[in-house]
Amino acid sequence: MKAHITDLLGHAATHIGVDATQLNIIIDRPKSAEHGDFSSNLAMLLAKPLRQNPRAIAEQLIQALPHSDYIAKVEIAGSGFINFFLSAQSQQTIIGDILKAGDMFGRNNLGKGENVQVEFVSANPTGPLHVGHGRGAAVGDCLARLLDANGWNVTREFYYNDAGAQIENLVISVQARCKGIATDDASFPENGYRGDYIVDISNAFLAKQTVTADDMQVTASGNVDDADAVRTFAVAYLRHEQDLDLKAFQIKFDVFSLESALYSTGKVESTVKALIASGKTYEEGDALWLKTTDFGDDKDRVMRKSDGGYTYFVPDVAYHYDKWNRGFKRVINEQGADHHSTITRVRAGLQALNAALNISIPQGWPDYVLHQMVTVMRGGEEVKLSKRAGSYVTLRDLIDEVGCDATRYFLAARRADSQLIFDIDLARAQTNDNPVYYIQYAHARICSVLNQWEGDVTTLKMVDLNPLNMPNEAKLMQRLSEYPEVVVSAGEDLAPHTIANYLKECASDLHSYYNDTKFLVDDVPTKLARLALIAATQQVLKNGLDLLGVNAPQKM
RNA sequence: GCCCUCGUAGCUCAGUGGAUAGAGCAUCCCCCUCCUAAGGGGAGGGUCACACGUUCGAUUCGUGUCGAGGGCGCCA
Known part of the structure; x- marks a missing residue:
């Protein structure tokens, strides 16, 4: 539709004697409904070269505008905007598009199937994943989903250091614990890891347990003095722990890369x-x-x-x-901003x-997406410690307390490059304080209505949509038609949070419509048209939530 | 000292070279005999940190100042 309007304006410009090929005509979606479905600032751009008042130019452009079945009305507004209002029929076509495309709606082939690698999390196996890793996991996985939706062939990769100084610290910490040295004992390694999880590793090592991580399997020798044996076991143990954290967070990697392999x-x-x-x-x-x-x-x-x-x-x-x-x-590397200096x-x-x-x-x-720090708040106070990890809030703590969906949403719904305050009370709230539930609720409400209708949802793609003539219906249809553009721009900008924002808006339009309008009415054509609209909304909400890795529940 | 990111409503955050800068929370007022009130409608609340530039137009771009965070290792 944007291309169509650009075309119309191009013709009009040529008609009034402007070389349309030289113009960079921009079509926007106005924020306010009274400004139509699309708008152009073309007249303002031409004001200077033509030495004329923008409104006068807009007047001429509109006079010269070719007729289009898609456009119901064109207006001049403000300082020279040309606003286009779509005809009801052309607006309604989006519903059929969505219902026919289903889960594929909003996807495109901009990436042409080319390979892209997203490396993220890449936490060294020295302890459980913390909130910062969680932000990286949420943002990185959403980036991967977004790129996939934009037609890229995505590989998710996790790189970690399984040798080096930090790992040696881990080894001597485990050895000390195996020997029963307490963390407050003077002989405990100065830079050792003091979290309770070290005790778990020690016990498992002494018990000669076998651990299986996604990328390795190791059986403990039980020989505390064998540093190599302790190292391989501790690394595998913590890799396995991280696998469990990631699994609870619904994240799967395609490739794990080890630093040691680069040497070997x-x-x-x-x-x-x-x-x-x-x-x-x-x-x-x-x-x-x-x-x-x-x-x-x-x-x-x-x-x-x-x-x-x-x-x-x-x-x-x-x-x-x-x-x-x-x-x-x-290649896109998603990392914490504290690793910024490595880029150069x-x-x-x-x-x-x-x-x-x-x-x-x-x-x-390669490209980098860096995320800023996360501060966790509960009851108005900063949460800093976890018993298990000792010195930081773990991802698992968050998932256990607020759930996977809310955790993912909150960590991905903010611009990566601004600092994030994670409010546990808010994430747990089951009210409209909480945008996750707000969006999911919109989806569940639609499911509930469609269930009560008891008809065959697949037939809705064929119904007559002419009964959809109320302003809130027009608003919702316009919102739905924006979705593919949002997917494109979020992918181009590597900005998954814009998907979250869009979904909030879309859910808001739906709730508003729901409250104002009864769907299961006696008049059959009206009922079917409305059901088709909400079924399309349901599909878009589901597709968008899927990009965030958040569930779209049938019932809440 | 140098580099990077951020500074928007009381709070948490969107947004953008253009139209009256938005949302949720919080405060106040309304709405379930009705498909899920985990909802909706409305009111109040702003020097878009500050200054100067570029521009027809700047909250958005540039420079500087102030403030917050991060980084400046023969650590990773």
């Missing part, structure tokens, strides 16, 4: 060699440095420490080069590889 397969070494070959490295003070300043960093970074080990970003570069080799021309380094490393390996990784590759 020689990918780190070959990356380092290539970086050296690129000429962008130098030795200084027993360390090897990468000239990241050549790629926009504010200082050069150490690659290989004087003790011979690599700094974390070297395997990161190797990992991303591997992603590139695996055919991902598009990883991209710098990849740019340095370009010359040495004769490849062409684009400058801004």
